[in-house]
Amino acid sequence: MTDPRGPRFAAVLTTIVLVAVLLTGSGWLVLAQAAVFAVTAAWPRLGPYGLLYRALVAPRLAPPTELEPLAPVRFAQFVGLVFALVSAAGYLSGATLVGAIAAGFALIAACLNGAFGLCLGCELFLAYRRLTGHPLTPRTPTPQPHPRPAAPPSPR
Amino acid sequence: MNWTGAVVAAVALVAATAAGLVHRRRAGTVRQVSNDDGHAALLRDLGVPAGTVTLLQFSSAFCAPCRATRVICAHVAEAVPGVAHVEIDAESRLEAVRALDIWRTPTVLVIDATGRIAGRAQGTPTRAQVMAAVAPLLSAADIEKSSA
Numbered sequence: 001m002t003d004p005r006g007p008r009f010a011a012v013l014t015t016i017v018l019v020a021v022l023l024t025g026s027g028w029l030v031l032a033q034a035a036v037f038a039v040t041a042a043w044p045r046l047g048p049y050g051l052l053y054r055a056l057v058a059p060r061l062a063p064p065t066e067l068e069p070l071a072p073v074r075f076a077q078f079v080g081l082v083f084a085l086v087s088a089a090g091y092l093s094g095a096t097l098v099g100a101i102a103a104g105f106a107l108i109a110a111c112l113n114g115a116f117g118l119c120l121g122c123e124l125f126l127a128y129r130r131l132t133g134h135p136l137t138p139r140t141p142t143p144q145p146h147p148r149p150a151a152p153p154s155p156r
Numbered sequence: 157m158n159w160t161g162a163v164v165a166a167v168a169l170v171a172a173t174a175a176g177l178v179h180r181r182r183a184g185t186v187r188q189v190s191n192d193d194g195h196a197a198l199l200r201d202l203g204v205p206a207g208t209v210t211l212l213q214f215s216s217a218f219c220a221p222c223r224a225t226r227v228i229c230a231h232v233a234e235a236v237p238g239v240a241h242v243e244i245d246a247e248s249r250l251e252a253v254r255a256l257d258i259w260r261t262p263t264v265l266v267i268d269a270t271g272r273i274a275g276r277a278q279g280t281p282t283r284a285q286v287m288a289a290v291a292p293l294l295s296a297a298d299i300e301k302s303s304a
Contacts, residue, residue, distance in 0.1 A: 004220065019169075022161035068220055096160060104164040108172045116176035119220070126216055126246055126261050130253050 001067035002044065007076075009057055010040070010049035011114035014080070018107040022100060027091030030103055034084035041077035044070045076113070076121035080106055183221075183279025186266060186289040196271045198255055202244055204267055209239045209293045211286065212265040214246045214258050221280045225262040232286045238269075238294050268293040 014033065021030045040047030083106035090099030109120045204210045211229040215222035226243060233241035246253050246261050256265065256273075266275035266289045275289045 022165035025158035107168040111172035
């Protein structure tokens with residue numbers, strides 16, 4: 001569980017970085033952002049923006065009134081990672097337009113999360129599941145054709 | 157300065173702001189649904205009690221507004237006699253999610269006492285929006301009880 005203002009702060013920083021990426025056209029900067037997404041998706045507690053939030057911002061705020069699960073944060077960071085990697089590949093290979101458009105989509109998602117608290121990755125998750133997922137079969141006991149003999153009472 | 161990038165950045169920021177504002181305005185609005193029956197067996201299977209107005213909420217773990225929605229619906233169910241609140245984990249009931257055309261969480265279906273779907277809201281509704289959706293479905297006796 002985490003303070004929901006942390007991911008929101010991270011989304012604001014991500015927005016700023018992505019605007020800088022688009023203004024400079026720097027493939028290395030978007031690759032650095034991809035690394036941030038990757039670290040946060042893999043180890044949410046070690047996400048660089050989250051560490052910055054806990055070190056610099058959280059001490060100045062009141063303690064959180066509610067906590068949110070980490071799973072949505074990781075899912076959204078993974079979606080961000082995919083876009084950032086496409087963008088970095090585009091810029092670094094010379095396909096500047098591909099790089100710019102992928103960064104633009106990531107920017108829309110980051111901006112919606114930072115400014116409105118609306119997490120696109122989370123919104124899409126159920127749509128994705130209902131298109132691809134099958135209902136989970138509940139666990140059932142395996143049929144046992146021969147009843148096992150009762151275990152002898154253990155001597156004490 | 158990269159002009160293509162600057163244009164893409166400007167378009168993305170404007171698009172995100174517009175989408176955010178539209179989403180904020182629409183969230184929680186209860187749309188009236190007409191002649192949407194034929195789901196009686198499914199609704200019973202989901203635990204919708206017979207003879208009450210039910211707020212059937214679809215939630216998922218990946219969903220912060222679901223908690224706020226749960227609090228509001230539970231409050232209404234507690235305060236107004238004749239109203240029940242049932243929450244379903246969408247992930248574990250994908251067949252119901254498909255049958256009832258649920259695409260996002262939270263979605264709240266307002267079901268009348270005869271088991272018909274009377275309205276649906278995506279996003280977190282306000283207490284007033286839930287009350288307004290529920291009021292016309294209640295019997296006069298229930299309204300009298302809740303105002304007493």
